[in-house]
Amino acid sequence: MSDVKTIAEPVQEKLVFDRPKSLTKRGFTYCPGCGHGVIHRLVAELIDEFGVQDRAIGMASVGCSVFSYWFFDCDFISCAHGRAPATATGVKRAHPDAFVFSYQGDGDLASIGMAEIMHAANRGEQITVIFVNNAIYGMTGGQMAPTTLENMVTTTSPLGRDPILAGGPIRMVEILANLDGVAFAARGSSSSPRNILKAKAYMKKAFRSQIEKKGFGIVEILSNCNTNWRKTPQEANKFIDEEMVKAFPLGVYKDVFADKSKK
Secondary structure, eight states: OOOOOOOOOOOOOOOOOOOOTTBOSSOOOSOTTOSHHHHHHHHHHHHHHHTOGGGEEEEEOSSGGGGHHHHBSSEEEEOOTTOHHHHHHHHHHHOTTSEEEEEEEHHIIIIITHHHHHHHHHTTOSOEEEEEEOSSBTTTTSBOOTTOOTTOOBTTBTTOOOHHHHOOOOOHHHHHTTSTTEEEEEEEESSSHHHHHHHHHHHHHHHHHHHTTOOEEEEEEEOOOHHHHTOOHHHHHHHIIIIIHHHSOOEEEEETTSOGGGO
């Protein structure tokens, strides 16, 4: 019997997934396990798929996503806190052929920016809003946000959010879906591959709302803040699936593309 060992032929690997062209090559600076990186990729993939990179203009909010302009390879504006929808309105009206989108967190959009998002949506501004909801103020130390769940512990609600004192979490998509100017409104999640694919499908319709001039489009994405939640990324995603969705049900809340005869 021969002692000569047969060397296996090298396996030829096939590239099946690549970095979107609309993302820069700069590495993300978000906390490990944070959902922002996944959501950034979804937005960039759709910018590529719709072929709007050369005319895309993004609005960076204040919060953990303030440095979005580092990661998207398109024009970007760093907006004052909560003013991304107002800035987007001005940009879109000045450049109607541009694809204008804002990328905002819950503290930015649902607190200081509440007036801006409500009126932009009510006017039916032809912009797309990506709303990342992690139920907390992430960048500034984990304080209670407008979207913090009842009884959820934060640095400013160490005994849990008391609905008698602070009210309950604000459900922005449900509110905005009632406005005539809104063409598409949905809520997705970044907690699992299946939910990520659904979230991308929702974003695609929000993009179409602007491109086909149907009106204002918004997609809320439930995301984790494992650092301030004091959880591992796995525990944080489980928290989204088991707790956050109770307060923020996933799904489509308004869709101008839907067949009205089926409603």
